[in-house]
Every structure is written in C-alpha cells, then in structure tokens.
Amino acid sequence: MTLAKWFDAAAPVAGAPGVTGLAVDDDGWRGAAEDFAAAGGRLVALWAQGAESGHRAVFAALAASARVLVVELPLAAGESSAAHRYPGLQDLFPFANRMQRAAGDLYGVHSTDPDTRPWLRHAPGGASYEFVKVQGEGVHEIAVGPVHAGIIEPGHFRFSVVGEKVLRLEERLGYAHKGVERRFSQIGILDGHRLAARESGDSAVAYSWAYVQALEGQVEVEIPRRAAWLRALALELERLANHLGDLGALGNDAGFAFGLAQFSRLKEQLLRATEQCFGQRYLLDAVIPGGVRADVPAHAGAALERCVTGIAAEARELRDIFDEHAGLRDRFVGAGTVSCALAARLGLIGLAGRASGQAFDWRVDAPCRPYDELRPRKCGAAGGDVAARVAVRFDEAQESCRLALGILADLPPGAVQTRVPAPPADAFAIGVIEGWRGPVMIALSAGPGGSIRRCHPHDPSWQNWPALEHAIIDNIVPDFPLINKSFNLAYSGHDL
Amino acid sequence: MLKTLRKIHRIGIVTEPAPAADESLRVREALQRRILDVMGRALCIRAVDAGSCNGCELEMHALGNPIYNIEGSGIRFVASPRHADLLLVTGPVTLNMRDALRRTYEATADPKLVVAVGDCGCTGGIFGESGAVVGRVANVIPVDVAIPGCPPNPARLLSGILAALSAGRVSSA
Numbered sequence A: 001m002t003l004a005k006w007f008d009a010a011a012p013v014a015g016a017p018g019v020t021g022l023a024v025d026d027d028g029w030r031g032a033a034e035d036f037a038a039a040g041g042r043l044v045a046l047w048a049q050g051a052e053s054g055h056r057a058v059f060a061a062l063a064a065s066a067r068v069l070v071v072e073l074p075l076a077a078g079e080s081s082a083a084h085r086y087p088g089l090q091d092l093f094p095f096a097n098r099m100q101r102a103a104g105d106l107y108g109v110h111s112t113d114p115d116t117r118p119w120l121r122h123a124p125g126g127a128s129y130e131f132v133k134v135q136g137e138g139v140h141e142i143a144v145g146p147v148h149a150g151i152i153e154p155g156h157f158r159f160s161v162v163g164e165k166v167l168r169l170e171e172r173l174g175y176a177h178k179g180v181e182r183r184f185s186q187i188g189i190l191d192g193h194r195l196a197a198r199e200s201g202d203s204a205v206a207y208s209w210a211y212v213q214a215l216e217g218q219v220e221v222e223i224p225r226r227a228a229w230l231r232a233l234a235l236e237l238e239r240l241a242n243h244l245g246d247l248g249a250l251g252n253d254a255g256f257a258f259g260l261a262q263f264s265r266l267k268e269q270l271l272r273a274t275e276q277c278f279g280q281r282y283l284l285d286a287v288i289p290g291g292v293r294a295d296v297p298a299h300a301g302a303a304l305e306r307c308v309t310g311i312a313a314e315a316r317e318l319r320d321i322f323d324e325h326a327g328l329r330d331r332f333v334g335a336g337t338v339s340c341a342l343a344a345r346l347g348l349i350g351l352a353g354r355a356s357g358q359a360f361d362w363r364v365d366a367p368c369r370p371y372d373e374l375r376p377r378k379c380g381a382a383g384g385d386v387a388a389r390v391a392v393r394f395d396e397a398q399e400s401c402r403l404a405l406g407i408l409a410d411l412p413p414g415a416v417q418t419r420v421p422a423p424p425a426d427a428f429a430i431g432v433i434e435g436w437r438g439p440v441m442i443a444l445s446a447g448p449g450g451s452i453r454r455c456h457p458h459d460p461s462w463q464n465w466p467a468l469e470h471a472i473i474d475n476i477v478p479d480f481p482l483i484n485k486s487f488n489l490a491y492s493g494h495d496l
Numbered sequence B: 001m002l003k004t005l006r007k008i009h010r011i012g013i014v015t016e017p018a019p020a021a022d023e024s025l026r027v028r029e030a031l032q033r034r035i036l037d038v039m040g041r042a043l044c045i046r047a048v049d050a051g052s053c054n055g056c057e058l059e060m061h062a063l064g065n066p067i068y069n070i071e072g073s074g075i076r077f078v079a080s081p082r083h084a085d086l087l088l089v090t091g092p093v094t095l096n097m098r099d100a101l102r103r104t105y106e107a108t109a110d111p112k113l114v115v116a117v118g119d120c121g122c123t124g125g126i127f128g129e130s131g132a133v134v135g136r137v138a139n140v141i142p143v144d145v146a147i148p149g150c151p152p153n154p155a156r157l158l159s160g161i162l163a164a165l166s167a168g169r170v171s172s173a
C-alpha cells in the first residue's frame, strides 16, 4: 500500500484514536495528498497558522479508512505573502479551494491554485465580489441574502436561472465570521471548550467534546467511565433533537405543516427532558475538561427514558405517514440529487455523505470511548436525494434513541469528573467527534502558562457546502429551500 | 391520510392551558392583549441573524411549536423588513453583517422596535469585540429590549417581546 510509507514515517498524535502527524516539504505535501486521493482517501481539513503561533505553516488532515495523517508544511517566515505559495490541493480535493482561500484571508498564506478571491474576509462596505457569470439567452440572476426570509443563519446565494430552472448556484459565505481562532488564543486552554461549543450552537456537544478530547489527550487524562457515557448521551440527544427539528422542517417545506407540528412537539418534549437531566435545553455547557458538568439526577434519567421511548415510537409512526404521503414523495424523491460518484469526488461527508453512499461514521470507524462499548450502527442510503437524506435522519433518530436508552439502562457508576491540569507548552492534539451533521475536528496547540497557542475548529459543512451547488443544478428555484434544508449546513460553524 | 387524521385526533391540542404556575403561558396571554392594545392586529417580526452561533435561532424556532404556539397569540415571522413591526436580532454583530443589519433596520417602517437576543446580542458575549466582531446589537442600531441567556429559552423570548411592546416607543410614536 502506498499509504503505508506515510503512516510508517509519521508519529502518533494525541487526542482522537488513529491520528498521526508528519512534517513535510512541498513535495511531501503534494505527494501525500496525491497518494491519499489515489487510494480513495479524504481530506478532513486544511488550515494554517501565522507567525504569531511560532512559525507560519499550513496543515492538512488526510484520512484513509479509520486512520488520519496530519501533514504540516512549514512556510518561510517573512512579510511578503508571495514569498512562498504552497502547492494547492484543489485538483485532488475540490473543496480545498475555500479552505485555502480562508487560510489566505486569515493568515496571509496562499496556495498556487488560481482562485484567489477572498472567502471569509469581505471587502469593506460590501464591495463587489466576483461571482461567476453565466452567459446565454434568457439567463438571469437571482440574488438571495445575506438576511433570509425565515429564521436562518446569514449567507448569500446567487442563482443563474432560465425560467425557473437553476443553471448554476454560487454560494458566498463568511457573514458569520467571528474571528474565533484569534479569540481562542485570548482565553485559557482550560476554558476553550466554552468557545468551542459556540462555534456552532446546534453542534455544541460535538464541538466541546472534540475540544476536550484534544485537551485531555495532551495531558493523558482518562476520564471516568460514567463521564464518557454521559458525554455520549449528550451527543445522541443533540443528534436526536436536530434530526427531529429537521424532519419537521422538511415536511413543512414540502407543504406538510402537520409534520412540523408533530416533530416540533416531540423536539420540545426532548428539550424539556434534556433540561431536567443536564440543566440546559441545549447542551452548550454540559461537556467540560475532565468529564461533564454535573451528574444526571436519577429521577430525571427515568423521565428521559420514558420521553425517548415515546419519541422512538412516535417517530416510527410518523415515518409511515411520511412514506405514504404522495405529496411528500413527489417533492422528496429525485430532488437535489448528489450521486454516489459525485459525492465521492466532492468528498461529501457526514449525514449528507451517508445519504449518497459515503459510509463513514467516526463513531463506528474509529470509535473513541465510550462508542467502542456502545457499538452504534451505521446508517446510510444510496439515493443521494432529499428522500435519502430524510431516510437517513429517520434511521439515525431511531439509532440515537436506541443508544440513549442503552446508556440510561446501563450507566456505569462512579464519578463524572476528574481533574485536568494545563498541558505543557507546544503540546499538540487533534479531536474528532461525529456530530449530527458530520465529523467535527479540533486542532489544538498549547501555549505557555495554560494559554492556547492555536486552535482550529473544522466543521463538516466545509466539505458539504460545495455539494449543495451541484445538488441544485437542474432543479427549480422554488425547491431550493427544501433541498437546502435537507443538507442543513452550518454557517457559523463554517465561517470561523 | 387516515393515519394522519387519526394522529391529529389522538394528539389533540397540546398548546398548554393557562395554569397560573406556567410562566410561559402567563406571558403569552398578556402578550396577546398587549399586541392588540398596541398594534390592533398581529405583531410582525423579522428575524435577523447578525452573526450568532445559531443557538439563539433554535429557541426562536421553538416559539412556533404547538406548545408555545406564538401564531396563536398573534405573532408572525415575516419575510421582509418592510412588513415588520419588530426586529428580533441575534448577535454578536459581525463586521461582515454590520451593513446588512443597518440596511434591514433602515428598510423597516417607523415606528419600529428592536429586540436584541442572547448574551451575544446583549453584550457581544463570549466573542466580545474584535477586528471581526462589532459586538452587541446596540453598537449598530438602537435597541429597545435586550434578552440575555445563552440561548434564552422560549419563555424568556416571549417575555422580552412583551417588554418591548410595553417599552412604549411604538405607542408614543
């Protein structure tokens, strides 16, 4: 295997299971990416750091089956951004384009790829951004956003259409850019989980867990078994809540308000039961370094068990109703299709990837504690359309119910926290947690005296936003809200 | 179809009745009266995400579920600032959203109310102010009421909207 030579040369990296690291030069950077692409591997994330983090460098996390190689390409110091353009990876992994442009915006490190438009940094006063123009008779443009008609995160969509049919969609993101990476370096490393959770509030457990997984890896702290199980409970409740919300919204977007009423009712029940257990409806502060913030009171656990049992039964019933509803089938089937081949080429990942035959799930492929004990089932479909993304949500909602009930039934006794000291300066680790949308990654470098030298959070939406541009082609504009919702990608999580 | 009808029948109306103990409902009844007093019609809200983490949006969505049922209280989320009486703004306001927020405010007809949502909308929250973040909503547009919380739950959101109606900017305008 060509990949063996890379893994053999690499050294283990703390944090998530199966991660290794290797410093490379330009040839190694390109060579590793080419070998991973040729072997059907994936690019998990690409990020950079500036001189203020010690030295300028660009990083890529490459994955093949359950193993990850983080390659680091140090870049020459110096003021001029043209001093060293690192080899671009867009031809191998198309979505690298935007991550490379983001690295250019944030750290002034630029690739050799031709698209040099800014991505996260917008021109002052909203000055023009060069959208690709579609020429031809009868083609006109529709611009939507950044403020949307509903309760939605900010982003801009530029459609080129003929009649109602979409010829091309170009996304413009970065409106929710909050400079989180610089913010990380202003807070203590033992407090960083709070900011990580707020990278994307709908995936707070996934982000905060990925963060503390990296942190605990740096100091080699094993958390108590009960704490690990409670983290998994929190993560599955987060997944379930989001899936319930999305299933209702998808029904509604297809004209079936009944679906929204039912699923939003179930979601509210779940949030209330979650609050009894963890003290919050949304678990922005449940995961802390060394464990979880508080134990689940026994009576609240029992109430949650009843609640989840009820939700599982009702979700099954609602699935029958969805499946038999001719109007929904008509809108779902064949809408916004990303074929398995296209998904593989684009590196589609997470829930949307699993609906297009990309059968990756970190909980199964490279399980961290306690998923090695819980043994989740991988869900998936091959249709790649809205119907497939709906089906995967139904399956995963059931699976999360099953896991949550299993955790509540067999919750091991013991403490829910242990002490975590600040890691030594220069400690580096990677955290990866499969959130409801897909794998969330944190790259964490410690600074001196309990500070953060560099923290990069990566959202799976980086991979999946470009696929939405493909999914909408040849569909009609009025189907965009439905297709967009079926992916339900993050803006804040993506915009850093 | 039969299954759907059966389900509707079986679940019935889940919108919570108004026991004195239920804070969220007390708010809602008062809210409806207040809306009618001030507006004489439904209150139209335009949601603006000026850079939030999406946590606050999740709780704004919950206002529409059958348990809080704000449409039943005469509140509607509308698709254009031109139809809105009140802007419900989450933050922190990012630099990249500052102008869009200002333009939305300007496009909203007077008299108008602004409610800033969440710790971030109130103060900038954990993100503070920086080269990328302008901070609290009030740094960009005038704010009538600020609802703290991370995120504030639906009952608090309703209380805040009510407080905005009582704040009197509309009635005095």
Ligand code: SF4
Binding pocket: A198, A201, B051, B052, B053, B054, B055, B056, B090, B091, B092, B117, B118, B119, B120, B121, B125, B126, B149, B150, B151
């Ligand atoms: S207040 Fe909390 S939930 Fe709301 S945007 Fe800020 S961090 Fe997110």
